[in-house]
Amino acid sequence: MIKLLKYDFIYLWRTYKFLIFPAVAVLFAFVSPLTAKYINELLALLTSTTGGDPLITLPDPTILDSYGQYVSNLYEIFLIVGIFVSVSIFMRDKNKGLLPLILSKPINRTKYLLSKLLSLSVVILVSLIAGGMVFAYSTWVLFDSIDVLLVIWMSLLFLLYVLFIFAVSMFFSQYTKNYAAASILTFIVYIVFSIFGGFEKGILEYFPGRITSRFTELMFGISDTPTLIWTIVVTLFVTALLFFFSIRKFNKYDL
Amino acid sequence: MSALTIVDLNKSFNDVRVIKDLNLNIQEGEVYGFIGKNGAGKTTTINLILSLIHKDTGNISLFGNEVFFTEQGYKKEIGYVPDVPVFPSHMNAYDYLLFTLDIFNNIDDSDSRIKEMLKFVSLENNNKRISSYSRGMKQRLAIAQALIHNPSILIMDEPTSALDPQGRKDVIDIMMKLKGQKTIFYSTHILDDVERVCDRIGILHNGNIILEDTIENLKHEFYARSVHIESKSSPDVLLEKIKQTNTVKKLRKENNGVTIQFKDETRSNELLKELIKMKEEIVSYKQVVPTIEEIFLKKTQ
Secondary structure, eight states: OHHHHHHHHHHHHHTTHHHHHHHHHHHHHHHHHHHHHTHHHHHHHHHHHHTSOOOOOOOOOOHHHHHHHHHHHIIIIIHHHHHHHHHHHHHHHHHTTOHHHHHTSSOOHHHHHHHHHHHHHHHHHHHHHHHHHHHHHHHHHHHSOOOHHHHHHHHHHHHHHHHHHHHHHHHHHHHSSSHHHHHHHHHHHHHHHHHHTTOOSGGGGGSGGGHHHHHHHHHTTOOOHHHHHHHHHHHHHHHHHHHHHHHHHHHHOOO | OEEEEEEEEEEEETTEEEEEEEEEEEETTOEEEEEEOTTSSHHHHHHHHTTSSOOSEEEEEETTEEOOTTOOGGGGGEEEEOSSOOOOTTOBHHHHHHHHHHHTTOOTTHHHHHHHHHHHTTOTTOOSBGGGOOHHHHHHHHHHHHHTTOOSEEEEESTTTTOOHHHHHHHHHHHHHHBTTBEEEEEESOHHHHHHHOSEEEEEETTEEEEEEEHHHHHHHHHTTEEEEEESSOHHHHHHHHHHHTOEEEEEEETTEEEEEESSTTHHHHHHHHHHHTTOOEEEEEEOOOOHHHHHHHHHO
């Protein structure tokens, strides 16, 4: 497994993917508190350059706006980049014809697939740690306070959601034959689960799409611990199920 | 000792049987030419040996141990050279060989081993990424990665089919160097190469071996039955006279004479006597040495 991880990390490093994710996370971590702090000034500047009346005036920004801005950037932009990159990583060897030579060696197929997942997850973890630190510092400088525990929760919940999305992309990478189909289907699932995030009935309340809601509840201090735990458990279960079927499919796959 | 044994192997794709009760036995140290037309099932057989695809029924054994899809350990004994090798574009030859050695748990003294292999395939002093290599260079690297862990058997799947004449010669030269040191399972449809390097061949046709023997025996078998005769008469006259002797199975005009195939080898003296009786002045009587290509075409058409 370590050998395969080395192989995957060399790929991530030499194709700059290992740098792109942390760079994007740090950029969001830096820009999000700034945007939150100076949103009214930005709107005023925009209005003065267009010469019209102020369209909207927002209340004075608080630290919660900073959290909200960062989270929405992560879930909307960072995650979409993650979908396309993860599909390309899961499908690369298969699509480029690298698999026969690799699997002619004593390599366990399950470990081969898990290595790709693990290397990608490490990149995301590094990105979130770097992003979280920059975000905490920027927010503290601009808003004079920071809840470090909340930043950690925010990062962990996002990591969980990313894992779920990776599980979906791995699943479609095994069950479809090309990059475009796997990317589109993963993106559709991402959209569907985002919509599910608006439902609060039955099991849907604990589905992966509700993770953003759980974070919002934490942010406003109205979190319900059992609901939070169940959301984590259901997300982990769905994620594990998708990994299981992906690995099973890959082990049955005839090259 | 048997290096590779295949017993009653079967494989179907979408209800089409591609491999049909295939049986093979390759001895340690021999170079076995696995020849067949495109679509005969050569690559499928190799993919089954390497567990790249699942077999339907049958057994594959390597050095006496049965091969199972879920167990990867036996692959330490195998070096595999595909027809069109594809390498990760972000690596150079040294990186890839290091990765390969690492996979085989063979990283002691890796630097000298890698340099030795790169020299063996004439790729030393090359730090470029593999994506910039020519096909011939990639094929030589494929051989290096197949040999780097010192496997007992080398499985080569049409390694010269996509190469230009120089690239093909390079690969054959490498195989000649390896002959006698490794067991080589050499799949190809380029039959000139087979005659140069193989000890024994098996002709695969529609998923089954239809002919298998040493090159020497095969040539002898086909050689003994055919002769080319030239006389002072025209080929047409000679052909008619030969027909009258009733000793031959097939005959055709060829190169100012007639090439014939006897009903059986013992009839050759009889034919000569008959022709002399008919006052035919024979100027040339040569046994025809068939090429492997001729034998192959004869058996598969």
